[in-house]
Every structure is written in structure tokens, then in C-alpha cells.
Amino acid sequence: MRRLLDQGWTVRATAGPVPPALEGVDVPATVPGSVHTDLLAAGLIPDPYLDANEALLAWIGDTDWRYATTFTWDADDARAGHEVVELVAEGLDTVATVELDGAVVARTANMHRTHRVDVTGLGVGEHTLAVTFAAPVPAAHRLSEELGPRPYTNEHPFNAIRKMACSYGWDWGPVLATSGVWRPLALVGWSTARLAGVRPLVDVRTGDDGATGLLRVHVDVVRAPGQDGSLTATAEVAGRSAAVVVPPGSTSATVELEVDDVALWWPVGYGEQPLYPVAVTLAAGDETLDRWSGDVGFRTVALDTTPDAEGTPFRLVVNGTPVFARGLNWIPDDCFLTRIPAERYRTRLTEAVDVGANLVRVWGGGIYESDDFYDACDRLGLLVWQDFLFACAAYAEEEPLRSEVEAEAREAVIRLSPHPSLVLWNGNNENIWGHQDWGWIEPLAGATWGWGYYTELLPGIVAELDGSRPYCPGSPYGMDPDVYPNDPAHGPTHLWDVWNKIDYTHYRDSDPRFVSEFGWQAPPTWATLTRAIHDAPLAPGSPGMSAHQKAAGGDLKLSRGLEPHLPEPQTFEDWHWAMSLNQARAVSLGVEHLRSLTPTCSGAIWWQLNDCWPVTSWAVVDGDGRRKPAWYALRHAFADRLVTVQPRDGGLAVVLVNDTGTDWAGEAGVRRLGFDGTDVETVALPFAVSARGAVTLPLPAGVATSGDPSRELLLAEAGGLRGWWWFAEDRDAALPAQDLTVAARAVADGYEVTVTAQALVKDLAVLADRVAPDGRVDDMLLTLLPGESATVRVAAPPGATPEALLEPLVLRSANQLVTPR
Template sequence: MKDITPVADGWELRVPDHGSVPAQVPGCVHTDLLAAGLIPDPYLDLNEAEVAWVGRADWTYRTVLGPLDGPGEAGHERADLVFDGLDTVAEIRLGDRVLGATRNMHRGYRFDVTGLLDGAGGTPLTVAFTSAYTEAERVRALLGDRPNAYPEPFPYLRKMACSFGWDWGPTLVTAGIWKPVRIERWSTARLAGVAPLVTVDGATGRVEARIDLERTPSGAARPLTVRLRVGGSVAEATAAPGTDHLTVSCEVPDARLWWPRGYGEQPLYACEVSLLDGDEQLDGWERRIGFRSVELDTSPDEGGSGFTLVVNGVRIFARGVNWIPEDVFPSRIGADTYRLRLEQAADAGVDLVRVWGGGIYESEHFYDACDELGLLVWQDFLFACAAYPEEKPLRGEVEAEARENVARLMPHASLVVWNGNNENLWGFRDWEWEEQLAGESWGEGYYLGLLPRVVAEVDPTRPYWAGSPWSGSWDHHPNDPEHGTAHSWEVWNREDYAAYQDSVPRFVAEFGWQAPAAYATMRRALSDDPLAPDSPGMLHHQKAGDGNGKLARGLAPHFPVPADFDGWHYLTQVNQARAVAAGVEHWRSHWPRCAGTVVWQLNDCWPVTSWSAIDGDGRFKPLYHELKRLYADRLLTVQERDGALALAVVNQSGQEWAGTAWLRRVDVDGAVLAEARVPFTAAARTVALLPVDPGLRPAPDGGRELLAADAGELRAYWFPVPDKDVAYPEPQWDLELAVRGDGADGTAPVVELTVTARTLLRDLLLQADRLDPAATADRGLITLLPGESATLTVRGWPDPTRKAAATALRTVNAAVIR
């Protein structure tokens, strides 16, 4: 059997003008320098700029490999040194021998070191990294300049693009051994590749495992057996002498289907491949797979051409979020972090996560969690917001990277679509690239040629889409909302969020609205005194072009200018939730014409003002709680349709929803001016539209009326005028605190805080982190009519008092009538 020895200990990093410091592998230069106290935390204040030199320097890692048992003792014919990931441009030496060079962060590397590790004193292993800037600028000089949305050279090498900075991320250009290293010792043959094609036909699951072998000279003439076990089913095939490629197929009767969350369960089957020489096992491979079918329906119809995911024959409205790397230093992201963040996504009603093309192919921990949680994965190939040269040395790297990662990720049931790039087809058409390129290559050959061919050859069980946005062909504009996928960024950049309601894209793969991080997050990361929207640290942690200007222009149609930082912070977070709600409610009400929304973005990689629902310290913005409402199976929303109001009863559950809607035209003081009860029935996975009687439409004059619609436990509001024109009363409420537990066990008590409205309370928010940085609340924005109550559960608040709670509560009322 193959023996594996991790190479994780004894590493050191040579630091210019400093000698050496201990190095963590996996890790990166920045994390090692941080641990040694040689650089400040780049996530704090303006420290990012102070450590910019790190990305421009060259670095060397070194360890000593001890001797291995010789062939006569252990029976191993071959020893390989395996790197799962090197970031990015490196030369590897063992003693005085150069083993090879690398230039791709997204690939693994294997070097034959047979007979090189038998010295009694050990053998030095060095990995010398050249600055990514140096290599990228060398390739740019060789191939010529290409247009780019950012002034950084990331398109010229295969590295995580966002380490060069983005409109939500810092510029921290990493280097290092970012994935595990090991020595593998083996004899006769090994499994060089396993690519399982998983399909289902009726009740029968089928796995067709495509196997690649590597043999030693002594194993070349030997017949070998490959055994495939899936659950309780077993199949075998013989690899004849000299054969290095074969296929073995296994059928699983009565296979249980894997479903997206909300549609069924997620049964997973152990899929094991064993390589045998007679009765001796030489090598093994194991993953978990799930049986399900997936299609992408892009057929033309009267409205253009759609983009609808179909899983196990069921058409799905995708309730999605975009995912960026959880940390600029990916080696710090562990299984627990992935699991927590993805559980939070699932708890918010998300059923699709798009892995964005400026990041990385994520760890197995990410995809394992998605498999278990029923989260569909849309996987971008790693190209974003730039023209990418197609010549050598890049083209061969792109193909090798694609083949390796398609094969690595294809066992995962959660993975349902491969996407060629992020915004590059759109950029070519709309961002003046075509003129600047003047015929030079820019990536089209990857997206429309190479990548679909790789997917068709390696993973034909899944659909491929050329880009996001993409209309399906050059016959239409790449970001045509009537065809394929669309990105809606004009609204955030130039318009009020009400403009989301001006169109119904077939699938909204990106849209979003900014808001600052939670107060405790900013206070931890920034020493600005006082903290202000334009204080030095706040501006440095706002990476979007004219980001604060867009936040201000987004507030202007709805609210008066905030009086202070606290008001600005609250209102910008309210506006983020309101903006995303305006889009999702509108587009969900148009199912099945619109078949999905993918909010930009779920997470952050550092403390920053951004489009995220969960900030860089893992705290929830109000948007996160709003997603729970927006992405629930059942949603109630009032929409303008053809000049009149309609109540959309959105039912994405698998059961019929029938009941009676109670609609009330209400005065801001709580008096009911008119009402109606309307029965409704919404079949499973459908939307029912109920016309609203014109007599129930609130009058805009004076800003004193609103519409409230109830169905079961759900409510929707509709206001005819912007908040700044609503005649809000001075907010008044009663507070009650109930404390569960006394903290005697060392944990903070659980506090139930009940708010009873004595007036209309619009978008009441408890900012729990202002009570204590560790405190959390289970609810976000709440609107209450007079006499209504809401209970919030607060955890992590060690010294609860009603007085403190009152200081952490804010309403739109107070922001408007101050």
C-alpha cells in the first residue's frame, strides 16, 4: 500500500535583512511575518499600505527532509514529493538538484525524488518564490498590455486575482506553500486520476469511474485490478499489462436521490476505488457522491431565452448568494469556518452559492459542506473583470488547471454548473476593450472553446455556461436581461434601487447594495477618533470607486441627510436591506420568467464597507436577517403591476398554500381606514397574484397612510411616499427583559427583549454589538403597528439592562423627524 508522510514541520522562512523565522505550512509569507511580529496586522487601520512591500519581494522556504527507508527495507520502488498548492511562481530544489518550477496557484505538483532522500544527514528542501508582480510584469512585457478593470497585473499569471485588491478587498499579494506537502512512496502502480461520472436513470444510480494509472517499470507488464465500490454495490475491471487508462462502471439499484435544500434530503454514498495487484492493495481513493440529475434550460420562449436550473426534473428558482474567499490568506480558512459560514447561508434560506471567478477553487471542506447542506454550487472558472491573454505560457496552464479542478470537484453532488468567467464577455462589448485590444487575444477562446471542451471531455454530466453575464451567443448583448444571465449594477452605480423594478431579467446572477460593517467590527479594526464616514480608516476600508458618494446618493431619495455617524451607519444598513428586498421581491414575484437571484455578496474577507450580508468579523448586517424573509419558501409582497397594486403570494414550497389575505389601509396612528379579506390559493412552486382594490391604495398626500397585508404569519407593507415624506410619529415603545440563566457557568445569560409599540415603529433595529462586541440578536429590521409586540433573543450580553437596550434601539421614525 502507498505510504504517505506529511512534510509540515521544520519549515523556516528567510526574511530579507533579518535571517530566518519559523514558517507554518500550509501558510503564506504574510501569516509567517505576522506570527514573527515583523509586520502589523494588515486588516487594521492603514496597515495594508505598510506591508505592500511584502508582495514585491522574493521569498524562500526551507526545511530538511530526513532519510527514507531504502527499497530493500520497505519495498517501495518510487518516492514522490507532492505539493497540493504553491502560490505562485516557485523553484523547488532538493539539495543541489532543481526539481522543477511552478507558475500556477490553482494546480498541484508532483516530483519524482526516488533515491534522493537516503542520505543519513537529511536533505535540504527549498522552495524559492519569485514575486508575483515580477512574473506578471514579465509576461505582460512578453504578450503585450490588455485592458483590465483594475490597475493590477493579475491576468498575466494563474493566481487568485483578488489578492491584488478588489472593490471590496485589500491589496495583499501573497506567496507561500498554501496547501499541504507530502512524500508518497509506492510500488508497481498508483492511481494517477479518478473521475467519476455520476448519473441516475429512474431508480438506478450509475457511477462510471474513469481511471488513470501511473506504473513503475516493474509494474508495466503486470495485469492490475481496479475495484469500484458505491454503497453496497461493487464492480471490477482489469487493467491489462501496459494499460494506463480504463473505465469501471457500477450500478446502484433503488438509489436515493440527492436534492437541493428545501426540495428533499441529501443522501450521500461512499464511492471507493481500490487498485489491486492480485490480493495486495496498491492505492485507494474515496469520496462521497450523490445521485441526481441536473439540466440548464435555456430554451427560447416568448420572452427571450431563459436560464433555469432543473434538478431531478424539478425547475428551481435559485435563491443565491455570491461567495468570495473568506480570507485574503486562504490557508487560514479551516473546515469549521467553511461549515459555519455555509450553515449561516442555509439558515438564511439560500439554496445556491456561486463561487466567484476572482477567487479560488475552494477547499474540499467547502464542497463537502455544500453536499451535506443541500446548497447548489455554481462554480466559476477563475477569470474575472479583465482581458486574459491566450498565448503561451498561459494557455497550457489554463488547460491543465481546468482539467485538474474539474476532475477534483466533479464527485460533489452540490456542483451543478460550470461558468466560464465573470464579466469578461460583457467587458469586451461594453468597456471599450474591443478597441483597445485591436485584435489581440482576450479570453474568448477560453470561454467559448477550451473550457467547454474540457468540461465536455472530463465532466459531461454537468452544464457549462460561457460567462456571467452572458446571453448565450453574440446574437444578443452579453448582458441582455431577456437572455441568459444578467448582472444588475447600473442601479447601484447610478440609480435609486426602485429601478430594480423596471426590468425582469431571466436570471439575476449579480446585484447588490453596499453598507458598512457592524459597529463593533469597525471599532475593532479602526482607531479613528472620532469614527466618521470620511475618517481616514473608514475611507481606507471603502474600496469601491466613489463608494461613499454612492451610499449618500442612495440615501437621498429616501431619507434626510443623517445627523451624525450613528445615524449614517444605521440608515445605510437599512438602505442595503431595503435595496436587496426591492430586487428580490420584484423578481421572485415574476417566477417562472425570472428563475433566480444571486445576491452580491454573502461574506467578506476583512473589515470593510461592502455589499456583504455577513461582515469581515462574521457579524450579521441587517441584510442577513432580511435574506431570511426574502428567501423563505413563502413570501408576501406588494407590487406595482400595470399602474395598480397587486399582492404577490410567492410559494416555493412543495405544498399548496391556501388561505385568506387580510389587507388594510392604515393611518400612521394605527387607525384602519379600509380593509378587505381576499381568499387565495398558490399551488406548490408557483406565484399567485391578487389584485388590490383601488380603495385600499394609500393616499400619498400628507404621507399619513400605508398598506399592510397579512397572510398567516407573514406580512407585507407598502408606503406610497419615501420615508422622508412620511408623517412618522415620535417613536414610543415599552421594553421588557427576561433573563434566562444567571451566567454561573461562565457563559453570558440569554436575554429575551420584548418591544411593544405604542406608535408605528418603522424598521426597528437592535444593534446588539453596541451592547457588547460578543452580543448577537436573532432578528433584524422589524416594523410594528401600534399595540404590536416583537421579542428578540440576545446572546452574549453579560450585563443586561433595559436602559442599555434602549440605547441600542433605532428606528427610521427618529431618523426622519429629528
């Protein structure tokens, strides 16, 4: 029996800086939900995502909140005869006191785990249930003092409390510290025994007759008091079943099955993603006590870190095949987690697949995501790198924190173990690096900081409960305690000096083995920005814009990063386009450089895919779900086959990257030509690139050296793909005025815009969201030589007119940002 307690809830402020209008007021509440969304639904607060409203609502995180409801336990419930009745809370956010009929039955302090309370003997009649949440901001500070303060980033000591770290703000997120019952709350009745955990772990045995899938279903049980008899655990998959006896007194068993001629699960781009339903039952004699069901995919995964001449690789290997990780970092997709339904997960993760990614990294300052997230990754073929929930801070290893960490980690490993998409457990984000480089050692004065979690507790849990997936202590990490944790020659690296200190062209200064974070900022798309911010006039430093720029010195870094490339924009519209274009160019340059290092480099994970609200950030899909220009740049750079021009040995080379399963051969044509389209020097280079490989073709000096850098470019072409090299930055180049012949015509679901360049046009874009908020184009950032044409498909509602798509602020290019010479 499972009965959801999701009706009749109210929430009331009980202590803190409560506005007079809310004192003593019971507000209708939603469970699962959060206090912010309840207050929003009641019209009692403004939208915290708009303008500077975030600051106006800080009082919510300083306030205690009490959720309450009543429910009836009737005679039928009592007659069901359950030996055990439990109140099961799958997610309480965060420091909570649970009362049943006025009696305290639980105190909790971890939003990342399930809590179960024995309420056996619940009497027939009406009952009251209340959950009081201590104000989350003061709670974090109080717990920090109790544990002993330890270094952390941002405004509040999130490292002292087992709550979503970014709830307290981040360099892309607002301070909206939530309270509420954020995952289902239910009464669960059972007798004799129940399933406490099911871990269906897979392996594959290959031979001349194909692949055999090996499934080991680890079953953990909890018995009712006094029930110590024999039980039977049965597992079924692909028409096969097996059963084992759980002997009297035992609480675990393993069922083993084999599936002949199994179809392997592959990452997207490497093969299909077949899933096999698994059903598990627990029985006592002929009576079924409990059931579990889920899907598995048969595949093997390993992490190659065998030292070589260049250092220590960090290479994922799936089904024996090395994978170049074309990845994106994932943050929670909304500050209010219950607003993310399954379809939104599917939509956002499809954006990752459509951009060419094969991996998402679930970052350690967020949550262990909903099952909907991992289900979508299983079906889309997106590999999942899963951080344990530690980020950018030192963490106490003493009680009571240690027990909470262990409990949540065990629950996460068990819950997520069926998913074939999950291929890597990672101990933390930047904490090992931070301990060494961020001035923590002196203030810690010998106190614990998390090292024991990352090197003992967490790998021990993974080895005990999973064992089928690799574990890494942290990101970045040098794969050896004696190696500098952010050494690009060893393990996963973060490249943040570029954004924070130097120009993005310096991505080329590093030859890393794997990059798990690097990024460049830009504002959200125009439609998102103008929906959320209503400053008059809009300006980079206007109040609403400043409230939606969370990175320290972010606007100065944006300006510093633009200065080497483009003239200073004179209007806000030009500023918005220039910063969007500069982010797109940063992602292109960085990803193309890293992919050109194949196979020495085996991964490029951009920071980040998504945003949790409308903000200036590193995301390629903004907080309203719109694709920035950088999304299109990343799609070009993540293409299965890539033609890129790179500096090599004092000259230039064409690098051809072939991340497909078939060899690629042909002839690369390389031209140095003037901006007027006239060839100056040309060369044809035969090439052959093996599957999943790359080849470097050095260019002769006559082609690679420009006689007039301000008026010449280099174009490499192979297999219908293009790679460009610009001898001068736009600000120093003689880019002509934008000169286009354009026509737009209505087609099904939108328009086609056909552009013919009368003069060289660089990075052409149709910013359709400026015409219709839902407008979207199929391609962007096109460079056309004089006389060349391209057609862009625009998905837009009927209100968008063809004429509007041709306006100068909609039909954009780099040429518009440069004063013609």
C-alpha cells in the same frame, strides 16, 4: 507512502524593499501557510486588517521570499522499496523555484494546480528543501509584458498570472499579494501504478419501481517506468462492488454500478441530502497499489435554456424539478487562505442556509475552494455554481498561459466531480460583457482575450471529464454569441447600474430571466468596524474608514443612494445605522421584485454572502462573521413563502410566492391604514398558489391609492406573513418619534427583549453587537403598528446587561432617523 513535509520551515526575504530589521533574518514559518501569516505570528508586522496598515505592508508583495527546511530520508524509507518517489506540492503561491539539496528540480507559476516532481533515488541522510517565490506584484507586471498587456480592472495585471485575482485587491478587498506553500507539500512513494484521478459520475434512472442510481467511476492511472502489466480497478458503493481490468499499456478504465431504490440528493428545501460513500482500489494481482474514497449523492441536474416567448430562460432543474435559485455569491473568506479551517467553512455556509439560500456561486476571481467547502455544501444541500477562475479582465490564450489554464481546469473538474452540490460550471465572470462594453476591443487590437477558453477549451474539458453537469460560457451571458451578453431577457444577468448610477428602486425596471449578481453596500457591523478602525473621530471619510472602502466612489454612491430615502445623518452613529438600513432595504426590494416574477425569473443571487476582511462592502455577513441588518432582510425576502406588494400596470398588486412543495390557498387581507393604525380601506382576496409557483392579485384602486401618502401605508397579510407598501419615502413621511414600551429579561444564554409600540415603529432592530461583540439576535427589522408587540431573543454573554440592550443606539428604528412632524 505519504510523508508530509510540514516541520522545521523558515522563511527569509531575499530581494526587494526589505526593512533593515528583516534583512538576513530567518523567520519561523508554517507550511501550509503564507508569508504574511508567518510575519504576523513572529510579531514582525502589524495586523494588515487594522486601520491603514495595508498600505504599510505593500513591500511584502514586492519582495522575493525563500522558504527552507531540512528532512531526513532514513534507511527505513529507502528499504520501503518504492519504485517512484515524488515531491508533491498541492499548492505553491505562485511563481516558485523548488530546490532539493541545492539543485533546481521545478519551476512553477500557478497556485491553482498540483505540481509533482520525480525525486526517485533520494539518498539516505539529511536533505535540504527550499522554495523561492518571486515577488508576486512585479511578477504579474513582468508576465503581462511578456504575454502582451491586456485590459484588466483594479491596480495590478492579475490576468497575466495564475494566482488568486483578488490577492491583488478588488473593490471589496485589500492589496495583500501573498507568497507561500499554501496547500500540503509531501513526499509520496509508490510502485507499479497509482491512481491519477477518480471521477465518480452519477445518473438516475426512474421507473414504476422507484429510482435506480447509476454510478460510473472513471479511473485514470499512472504507471511506474517499465510497469506495463494488467491492473484491476474496483469500486464499491452501498454494499455493491464491481471491478474492471485495466489492460497492459492502458491508463484508464470505467467501473459501472447500479444502486436499486436509491434515495435522491436534493437541494435544501426540496428534500434530504443522503450521501453514499464510494471506495476505489487499484490492484495488481493480490497487491493493493492505491486507494481513493469519497461521497456521492444521486441526483440529476440540467440547465433549461430553451427559448420561449420572453427570451431565453436560465433555469436549473434538479431531479426533474425546476429550482428557483435563492443564491449568494461567495468570495474567499480570508485573504490568507490557510486561516479558513473546515469549521469556519461550515459556519459561514450555514449562514447561507439559515438566511434561506439554496445556492452559492463560487466567483471567478478567487480559488477552487477547499474540499471542506464542497463537503459542507453537500451536507447542507447548498447548490454550487462554480466559476472557472477568470474575472473582469482579458486573458491571453497563448503559451505558457494556455497550458496552465488547461492543467488547472482538468485538475479542478476531476477533484470536484464527486460532489452532488456542484451543479454548474461557468466559464468566467464578466469577461464577455467586459469585452463588449468596457472599451477593450480597441486596445486589444485583435489579440486573444479568452473567448477561446470560454467557448472551446473549458466546455471541451467539461464534456470530456464530467458530462454530468451543464456548462455556461460566462456570467452574464446571453446564451448566444449574437445576443448582447447582459440582456436581461436572455440568460444570466448582472444588475450593477443600480448601485453604480441609480437608486435601488430601479431594480423594478428590469424583468430578467435570472440575476447572478446585484448588490448594495453598507459598512460592517459596529463591533467589527470599531475593532478594525480606530480613527478619532470616526467619520465616513476618516483615514481608516477610507482604507476600508475599496469601491471607486463608494462613499459618494452610499450618500447618493441614501438621499432619496432618508435625511442626511448628523452623527457617525446615525450614518452607520442609516447605511446599514438602506442596504437592508435594497436587498429586500430587489429580491422581492425578482421572486415576484416567478417563473419568468428563476434566480436571484445576491452579491455577496461574505467578506475576506473588515470592510464596507455588499456582504450580508461581515469580515468578522457578524450578520449585518441586511442578512435579516434577506432572510425575510428569501422565506419559502413570501407576501410582497409590487407595482403592476399603473397600480399595485399583492404577489404571493410559494417556494414549497405543497400548494397554498387561503385569503389575503389587505389594508390601507393610517400611521395611527386606523383602517381606511380594506379588501379580502381569495388565493390559491401551486407548489413552486406565484400568483398576482391586483388591488382595487380604493385600497391601492393613498389619500395622504405621508401618513398612510398598505399592509397585506396571508398565512401569518406580512407584506408592506409605503406610499412615501421616510424622508417625506410623518413617521412618529420612536415610542416604545420595552422590557428585557435574562433567559438561558442571553435575554429576551419584549417591545410594545405605542406608535408606529418601522424597521426596529436590537443591535446587540454594540453591547457585546458576540451578541446576536434572532430577528431584526420589525415593523409594528400601534399597540403591537414583539419579542426578540438576544444571544449574548453575561457581561451584557438588560439595561444596555435598551439604549437608544442599541434599540434602533427608522423613526430615529426622521425628524418627527
